[in-house]
Amino acid sequence: MADRAKGSEGGVSPGLVILVASLSSAIVTSGMQGIAPALPAIQDQFGLTSAEVALITSVYLLPSVVSALVGGMLADRIGTRPVIAGSLLLFAIGGGLLLLEMPFWALLAIRFVQGAAFGAVLSLTVAVIGDVVASGPAAARGQSRRIIMMAIAEAVLPIVAGLLLAWQLGWSSPFALQLLALPLALMAWRVLPPLARTVSDAATTGAAADTVGTPEKPTGMRAVLRAPAVVGVQILAAMRFVFKFPVITFFPLLATDELGLSPAAVGVVMGVSAAISAGTAALTEKLAGRWTSAQLIGGSLVVAALAVGGMAAGEWVAVAIIAMLLFGAQDGVYGVAHNVLVTELAPPGLRSTYVGLTGMVRNVGKFAAPALFGAATLVLTISQTFLVLGAVGLASVGVARRVAAVQARLGPPPHPSS
Numbered sequence: 001m002a003d004r005a006k007g008s009e010g011g012v013s014p015g016l017v018i019l020v021a022s023l024s025s026a027i028v029t030s031g032m033q034g035i036a037p038a039l040p041a042i043q044d045q046f047g048l049t050s051a052e053v054a055l056i057t058s059v060y061l062l063p064s065v066v067s068a069l070v071g072g073m074l075a076d077r078i079g080t081r082p083v084i085a086g087s088l089l090l091f092a093i094g095g096g097l098l099l100l101e102m103p104f105w106a107l108l109a110i111r112f113v114q115g116a117a118f119g120a121v122l123s124l125t126v127a128v129i130g131d132v133v134a135s136g137p138a139a140a141r142g143q144s145r146r147i148i149m150m151a152i153a154e155a156v157l158p159i160v161a162g163l164l165l166a167w168q169l170g171w172s173s174p175f176a177l178q179l180l181a182l183p184l185a186l187m188a189w190r191v192l193p194p195l196a197r198t199v200s201d202a203a204t205t206g207a208a209a210d211t212v213g214t215p216e217k218p219t220g221m222r223a224v225l226r227a228p229a230v231v232g233v234q235i236l237a238a239m240r241f242v243f244k245f246p247v248i249t250f251f252p253l254l255a256t257d258e259l260g261l262s263p264a265a266v267g268v269v270m271g272v273s274a275a276i277s278a279g280t281a282a283l284t285e286k287l288a289g290r291w292t293s294a295q296l297i298g299g300s301l302v303v304a305a306l307a308v309g310g311m312a313a314g315e316w317v318a319v320a321i322i323a324m325l326l327f328g329a330q331d332g333v334y335g336v337a338h339n340v341l342v343t344e345l346a347p348p349g350l351r352s353t354y355v356g357l358t359g360m361v362r363n364v365g366k367f368a369a370p371a372l373f374g375a376a377t378l379v380l381t382i383s384q385t386f387l388v389l390g391a392v393g394l395a396s397v398g399v400a401r402r403v404a405a406v407q408a409r410l411g412p413p414p415h416p417s418s
Contacts, residue, residue, distance in 0.1 A: 014132035014142070020191045021125040022146040024088060024184050026153035028118045030177045031060055031091070031111075034157035041171035046104045059112045064119025065363040071120030072127065072356020073221070080128045080352060081192035087117035087124075088185035095178025114178075123359030127352045128192060130343025135412040140288035143339040144281045147332065151278040224354050227347045229406040232399045234361045236297055236341070239396050240334050241365035243304045246373035246389060247327060251311060254382045259317045269321055273328030280332030287333065293341040294407045298400030300334035303327075305393030312383035312390075344407065 035042075035056075043053050075083040094114040098107060125146060133142040161174035224230065251270070255261040261269070287296055303326055310323025346354035376385045 018142045022149035025125045026149040033154045037162040038174045045171045060115035063116040067116040067119035068123035068359030069356040072352040075352035085185045085189040087120045088181045091117040092181035098175040127355040137288045139340045141285040143336045147281040229403045232403040237358045237361045238365035242369045245369045249370045277328040277332035280329045284336040293337040294404035296337035300330040303330035305390040308386045309390040312386040
């Protein structure tokens with residue numbers, strides 16, 4: 001059998017591993033939220049159209065769809081330490097290069113490489129936390145620390161970037177924030193175990209099968225695709241963003257066009273919703289002591305479905321605002337619970353590959369959901385489309401129930417140090 005990663009290997013505490021993983025996840029958000037205030041200045045610098053400005057974001061997100069899975073597969077072969085540390089180093093080098101004068105095509109090329117590093121880090125930090133706290137309230141605590149750290153970064157980085165621009169340090173000055181990934185790369189190399197896991201006896205299994213005439217045990221990606229409830233886990237991975245990204249994109253339009261809220265009021269409502277999300281993420285540890293991760297996801301889906309239904313409640317402004325706040329509350333629980341679910345159900349020795357597959361599915365959901373929602377609004381109103389989204393959410397509760405049944409049958413995974 002493959003050995004799980006040992007969080008205490010080399011005398012390193014699980015808490016320190018979780019801290020480095022959380023900080024690493026937070027700093028790579030500087031590639032999105034950290035440069036958002038600079039987009040108008042970049043547009044002026046290069047004389048870009050709106051469509052060309054959109055490329056700055058799309059070339060960053062596109063490679064993350066693939067790099068999440070590729071990074072996970074690589075980490076299961078050589079360990080999470082070199083992949084996470086190397087990705088952070090690549091990200092920091094890209095940030096340094098973007099401080100230099102360059103043509104627009106070079107900026108896009110560097111952003112593409114950084115996006116690949118971004119996808120690998122976001123995925124593998126979930127896996128490495130699962131290596132040291134794989135199940136139960138402790139796992140929820142570890143995963144919540146990561147989500148809270150990312151929420152703090154998403155709030156602070158745009159403010160710092162705006163100050164750098166206000167101090168007239170140049171259009172590229174916010175990219176300097178990405179240099180913080182360099183000391184984190186060094187910390188990751190020092191703190192994370194040198195080999196996170198080994199793939200379970202793949203070579204010897206094949207040899208034994210030839211000798212005794214028994215079928216070869218599935219290994220690598222085949223083992224991941226045959227893991228218990230893998231399809232359900234991936235559906236639930238996508239569902240969080242099937243809700244989240246259309247809400248982020250279309251709630252402001254609904255609130256201003258149909259409910260009469262000002263842009264400033266919409267910003268306040270969404271900001272408070274995000275703060276509530278961070279708070280409920282921190283509380284998920286306590287909830288995990290009473291319900292399994294799949295049960296928490298099922299409850300979150302019910303609340304999300306009711307919330308988007310409330311957003312579609314016609315001229316009832318107060319109902320729509322309360323619905324947005326409830327949506328934030330469930331999203332914090334959903335994010336932590338799904339990260340825990342993934343680490344609990346990952347095949348032994350293949351956690352990074354499994355988490356990488358999940359990261360890829362999540363990223364596809366981020367891309368596809370707003371486009372599909374927008375396409376639906378060609379034949380329906382935004383309110384009607386939110387109602388359809390709510391119905392889809394309620395239907396997906398059945399998937400969470402089936403995954404919960406599998407989770408109950410399997411029981412908790414062994415402790416990482418066992």
